[in-house]
Amino acid sequence: MSGPSDFQPSNPALKWIERRLPIFGLIHSSFVAYPTPRNLNYWWTFGAILSMMLALQILTGVILAMHYTPHADLAFKSVELIVRDVNYGWLLRNMHACGASMFFFAVYIHMFRGLYYGSYKEPREVLWILGVIIYLLMMATGFMGYVLPWGQMSFWGATVITNLFSAVPYFGESIVTLLWGGYSVGNPTLNRFFSLHYLLPFVIAGVVVLHVWALHVAGQNNPAGVEPKTEKDTVPFTPHATIKDMFGVSCFLIFFAWFIFYMPNYLGDADNYIPANPGVTPAHIVPEWYYLPFYAILRSIPNKLAGVVAMFSAIIILCFLPWLDSARTRSSKYRPLAKQFFWIFVVVCILLGYLGSQPPEGIYVIAGRILTVCYFAYFLIVLPLLARIETPRPLPNSIADDVLAKSKGRAATAASMLLALVVAGGLFAGSTQNAKAEEGGDTPPAQSWSFSGPFGKYDRGSLQRGLKVYKEVCSACHSLNYIAFRNLADPGGPGYSEAQAAAFAAEYKIKDGPNDQGEMFERPGRTADYFPAPFPNEQAAAAANGGKAPPDLSLMTKARSYKRGFPQFVFDFFTQYQEQGPDYLDAVLQGFEDKPPAGVTVPEGTYYNKYFPGHAIKMPKPLSDGQVTFDDGAPATVKQYAHDVTTFLMWTAEPRLEERKRIGMQVFVFLIIFALLMYFTKRKVWAGAH
Amino acid sequence: MTTASSADHPTRRDFLFVATGAAAAVGAAATVWPLVAQMNPDAATIAAGAPIQVDLAPIAEGQDIKVFWRGKPIYISHRTKKQIQEAQSVALSSLPDPQPDSARVKAGHDQWLVVIGICTHLGCIPIAHEGNYDGFFCPCHGSQYDSSGRIRQGPAPANLAVPPYAFLSDTKIQIG
Numbered sequence: 001m002s003g004p005s006d007f008q009p010s011n012p013a014l015k016w017i018e019r020r021l022p023i024f025g026l027i028h029s030s031f032v033a034y035p036t037p038r039n040l041n042y043w044w045t046f047g048a049i050l051s052m053m054l055a056l057q058i059l060t061g062v063i064l065a066m067h068y069t070p071h072a073d074l075a076f077k078s079v080e081l082i083v084r085d086v087n088y089g090w091l092l093r094n095m096h097a098c099g100a101s102m103f104f105f106a107v108y109i110h111m112f113r114g115l116y117y118g119s120y121k122e123p124r125e126v127l128w129i130l131g132v133i134i135y136l137l138m139m140a141t142g143f144m145g146y147v148l149p150w151g152q153m154s155f156w157g158a159t160v161i162t163n164l165f166s167a168v169p170y171f172g173e174s175i176v177t178l179l180w181g182g183y184s185v186g187n188p189t190l191n192r193f194f195s196l197h198y199l200l201p202f203v204i205a206g207v208v209v210l211h212v213w214a215l216h217v218a219g220q221n222n223p224a225g226v227e228p229k230t231e232k233d234t235v236p237f238t239p240h241a242t243i244k245d246m247f248g249v250s251c252f253l254i255f256f257a258w259f260i261f262y263m264p265n266y267l268g269d270a271d272n273y274i275p276a277n278p279g280v281t282p283a284h285i286v287p288e289w290y291y292l293p294f295y296a297i298l299r300s301i302p303n304k305l306a307g308v309v310a311m312f313s314a315i316i317i318l319c320f321l322p323w324l325d326s327a328r329t330r331s332s333k334y335r336p337l338a339k340q341f342f343w344i345f346v347v348v349c350i351l352l353g354y355l356g357s358q359p360p361e362g363i364y365v366i367a368g369r370i371l372t373v374c375y376f377a378y379f380l381i382v383l384p385l386l387a388r389i390e391t392p393r394p395l396p397n398s399i400a401d402d403v404l405a406k407s408k409g410r411a412a413t414a415a416s417m418l419l420a421l422v423v424a425g426g427l428f429a430g431s432t433q434n435a436k437a438e439e440g441g442d443t444p445p446a447q448s449w450s451f452s453g454p455f456g457k458y459d460r461g462s463l464q465r466g467l468k469v470y471k472e473v474c475s476a477c478h479s480l481n482y483i484a485f486r487n488l489a490d491p492g493g494p495g496y497s498e499a500q501a502a503a504f505a506a507e508y509k510i511k512d513g514p515n516d517q518g519e520m521f522e523r524p525g526r527t528a529d530y531f532p533a534p535f536p537n538e539q540a541a542a543a544a545n546g547g548k549a550p551p552d553l554s555l556m557t558k559a560r561s562y563k564r565g566f567p568q569f570v571f572d573f574f575t576q577y578q579e580q581g582p583d584y585l586d587a588v589l590q591g592f593e594d595k596p597p598a599g600v601t602v603p604e605g606t607y608y609n610k611y612f613p614g615h616a617i618k619m620p621k622p623l624s625d626g627q628v629t630f631d632d633g634a635p636a637t638v639k640q641y642a643h644d645v646t647t648f649l650m651w652t653a654e655p656r657l658e659e660r661k662r663i664g665m666q667v668f669v670f671l672i673i674f675a676l677l678m679y680f681t682k683r684k685v686w687a688g689a690h
Numbered sequence: 691m692t693t694a695s696s697a698d699h700p701t702r703r704d705f706l707f708v709a710t711g712a713a714a715a716v717g718a719a720a721t722v723w724p725l726v727a728q729m730n731p732d733a734a735t736i737a738a739g740a741p742i743q744v745d746l747a748p749i750a751e752g753q754d755i756k757v758f759w760r761g762k763p764i765y766i767s768h769r770t771k772k773q774i775q776e777a778q779s780v781a782l783s784s785l786p787d788p789q790p791d792s793a794r795v796k797a798g799h800d801q802w803l804v805v806i807g808i809c810t811h812l813g814c815i816p817i818a819h820e821g822n823y824d825g826f827f828c829p830c831h832g833s834q835y836d837s838s839g840r841i842r843q844g845p846a847p848a849n850l851a852v853p854p855y856a857f858l859s860d861t862k863i864q865i866g
């Protein structure tokens with residue numbers, strides 16, 4: 001993309017094409033011969049990482065669209081069916097959902113890198129602005145993608161974000177109605193979001209082409225911030241940058257795989273495992289972590305319109321950065337003051353993100369306002385001022401000089417950067433976990449579960465006992481809609497044989513029909529049938545249970561959580577703690593107390609539970625000692641029942657857990673070996689360049 | 691890969707490059723596998739393709755019914771004496787896809803013809819009781835099948851397929 005090339009393929013067939021369409025010359029000049037500054041550090045590999053992530057998101061997205069149903073009544077279920085029934089569907093879904101977070105994580109590093117090294121300065125203004133456009137498109141795409149699973153957070157996120165536009169004077173309401181295609185968020189909204197979510201990534205890909213084009217016209221910036229002058233300052237893109245980028249990519253994949261295989265729900269919200277319900281808003285609406293800083297800015301401003309304007313300005317202001325910061329020195333390495341303010345700004349952004357995840361009350365509001373002022377002050381006051389008053393340190397004469405000056409200590413920097421990256425990722429990403437505020441329920445004690453950790457497996461005996469408890473107790477009120485009898489014989493499940501599953505199914509009466517006479521009839525269950533629900537519909541379930549339908553249990557262990565708090569959630573990232581749901585469920589089942597503690601009263605028709613948020617639960621104490629007899633001699637105690645039924649419900653929520661962890665281990669072994677190989681290959685390739 | 695220092699041992703360098711390239715190829719292949727495998731029928735579809743049972747009692751002689759199994763129409767014909775007679779007496783050598791009638795029905799249940807009602811030409815659904823052979827006629831490109839579901843005339847290359855099935859009793863079959 002840097003002008004005509006003198007490259008000529010030697011193969012006559014390729015020559016023939018090249019004369020008519022000089023595509024090989026273009027590729028050669030852009031990605032092979034292209035001179036790249038020799039002093040680039042690993043922060044520069046994030047361009048390649050982002051390209052890979054975009055390709056991966058498009059690929060997995062196109063595949064998921066093959067199995068997904070964009071309809072308000074079917075979307076949630078279709079996502080569950082992808083995860084449960086489609087071959088490797090759980091993998092593809094995790095890749096796509098965690099991939100969105102990784103994409104943003106990488107783009108934030110890419111942007112901060114640009115900020116630190118002044119990559120937006122003359123002559124790269126257009127390159128930078130194209131980048132901001134890509135970022136905006138990513139935000140829109142990410143938001144609409146989050147709506148598609150049609151869980152509670154999807155629905156209410158869509159409601160809150162589309163309502164931002166109602167702040168527009170005069171036209172606000174009409175714009176919102178136009179976005180919704182109805183009087184509220186509903187099926188038309190879901191359909192158009194699906195369509196646009198499919199479209200926008202290709203628009204992003206188009207702008208990325210422009211971004212890369214602009215990059216190849218202006219040339220890459222570099223840590224020294226001085227332009228290459230002689231041949232000695234650069235190395236050819238291939239193999240040097242190619243190999244280095246691939247090494248960067250393989251390290252990033254290790255980080256990515258940690259989420260895909262071990263922490264798939266770490267960045268998600270438990271509420272999104274509850275199907276969308278237009279009648280109930282979750283206690284805390286929190287966007288995905290990558291929007292949190294802007295969400296905090298929105299909430300800091302007490303005026304609706306001003307808040308929306310501030311939020312959008314916080315992004316748009318980036319477009320003006322090349323002119324706000326008029327300092328001649330590009331790299332903050334040589335700007336002692338700018339460097340300090342840069343790190344302060346990074347901290348401000350992370351703190352804003354943290355505040356965005358907290359309830360907007362008390363000290364959080366004040367802190368949010370102060371930080372919002374800091375955010376804008378950095379762009380509007382600090383940078384313009386520094387350009388005038390700061391005396392930069394002397395720049396190296398050339399890139400080659402820069403390389404010579406710091407040939408030592410390179411490995412240490414790379415290692416410390418990698419460590420910083422992982423820690424920062426864990427910290428920032430984990431802040432979303434704090435979204436669950438305490439609502440007056442005791443913290444459930446952490447239990448030991450056979451399925452936790454990287455080698456976790458379900459305890460077959462516990463699954464079978466749990467099934468018995470469900471069948472004899474829970475199933476009187478709770479459905480188990482996503483589990484078919486055939487699942488009982490699936491690998492990684494309770495370990496029944498096909499014949500046992502068929503016999504189990506045959507004990508149930510399933511409604512089928514209509515037959516040739518047009519009548520519904522009952523027949524014995526088959527393995528393909530799903531567990532029948534105890535009530536014919538939600539209204540009947542509510543009517544029989546004091547006005548509130550007992551929730552479906554299939555996803556219960558993933559749909560419930562509790563606040564872990566700082567710094568616990570950071571450790572959770574490293575210890576792979578994902579069992580908030582089971583811990584909570586187990587605790588609630590055992591948390592009933594006949595008499596509320598002195599001074600506590602619970603409303604009529606509710607029961608006191610130590611661990612239930614607010615303590616007043618509608619469900620009467622479901623389990624008591626001796627209620628279910630186990631054939632294997634396990635104790636007939638509430639403690640045992642709770643443990644077994646929770647294990648069983650963890651399996652119903654995550655039937656592919658064993659497969660996921662097993663494949664995860666294989667992927668990890670491979671990726672670590674591959675990254676090492678890439679590292680040594682990179683060293684060999686670069687041996688001549690240093 | 692010509693830029694690495696010439697001071698290197700060439701063999702060691704080459705080994706490293708080959709190993710890295712091979713690992714990349716293995717990784718790529720392993721990544722492609724799930725991306726392709728997801729296109730196969732999912733577990734719910736496979737489970738729904740379990741065998742079905744059909745009661746034959748209501749089908750009178752000369753009648754036929756169409757049932758669906760794995761999304762395919764299955765014709766179950768209660769053949770008349772005449773149809774059986776025709777199917778058994780035709781000379782095999784005159785058939786494009788020679789197969790005796792006895793190989794297409796279950797022994798002792800000559801009156802029941804069970805075939806997958808999908809034309810072996812390009813997949814249209816032939817119409818029963820039409821055409822010149824007392825069997826099926828495909829309206830798409832004019833293939834004609836006889837009362838045993840064998841191709842007699844037209845572009846289709848093969849007889850109508852017989853699905854796997856068994857008689858559970860004289861009036862009940864299980865398909866699949």
Ligand code: FES
Pocket residue numbers: 809810811812813814828829830831832833844845846
């Ligand atoms: S599809 Fe039946 S004749 Fe062509």
